[in-house]
Amino acid sequence: MFSGLDLEIRAGELVALVGPSGCGKSTLLNLIAGLEAPSRGQVGFDRPAGDVKLGVVFQQPRLLDWLSVAENISIVTGGQAKGVPPDVAALLAKVELLEHAHSYPQFLSGGQKQRAAIARAFAVQPDVLLLDEPFSALDELTARRVRSMLQSLWMDDTRARPTGVLVTHNMLEAAFLADRIVLLGGSPAQVVQTITVDIARPRDPDDPALFEIHREVMAALHA
Incomplete structure (x- = not known):
């Protein structure tokens, strides 16, 4: 090719x-x-x-529907703690999603989902x-x-x-x-x-x- x-x-x-x-x-x-x-x-x-x-952002967000926004980000770093870890909260604030930390993907707009996907990609540093x-x-x-x-x-x-x-x-x-x-x-x-x-x-x-x-x-x- x-x-x-x-x-x-x-x-x-x-x-x-x-x-x-x-x-x-x-x-x-x-x-x-x-x-x-x-x-x-x-x-x-x-x-x-x-x-x-590697951090990857696809055309579609590919979030896990059964996890909250914060959990979708925490999972890539191996986080298991309840709540929103400080590093995850900081990332969500940067993509203006902190108030949606406990929301599930099906309740987000397309733009919000993609912002969560971008935050997830940066979470792995x-x-x-x-x-x-x-x-x-x-x-x-x-x-x-x-x-x-x-x-x-x-x-x-x-x-x-x-x-x-x-x-x-x-x-x-x-x-x-x-x-x-x-x-x-x-x-x-x-x-x-x-x-x-x-x-x-x-x-x-x-x-x-x-x-x-x-x-x-x-x-x-x-x-």
Whole structure:
């Protein structure tokens, strides 16, 4: 599916993968996550793969319906205590869900569920954060708000930023979140172009510079 694909992602960098449907973006994410194994070549980290903590946010929240929001987050860290542990409460506050800590997923809106899923991914203090079209099921107004929350969590200076890979079909989303945008294309797929997003964080979603990046990416995809 890939041809001569050579991609290096620096520690603490967030790279967005964009390209036509079926070009292998999600497959590449699965290879990084270890959910699929390459038939040739390899996926490597700067330490043994078993020592790398992964956080994943999928298109759908994938919360456990029989657990509260707080329990859905606590379970990934092995927490068994009743109530809301301080670290979980702090995460819920950052995604504006603290008042829903004891609510069950079926009583949350789509945006609230996805915020809980993002908090869960950060709860493991990931070394690598994988984002598979995490906002595609949300309306644009909600997605815009949740992207800003993700940016704030990413910029949290209490620990080293995770290294991130974002799969998206939304070029403005890629420009808003990523340090680099990698365009995949061809059959078999390969890296067609890499665009650096040299815009300081925190970023404003209405920054005209983001729209310039958007136009550059779209032009490259149509070329």
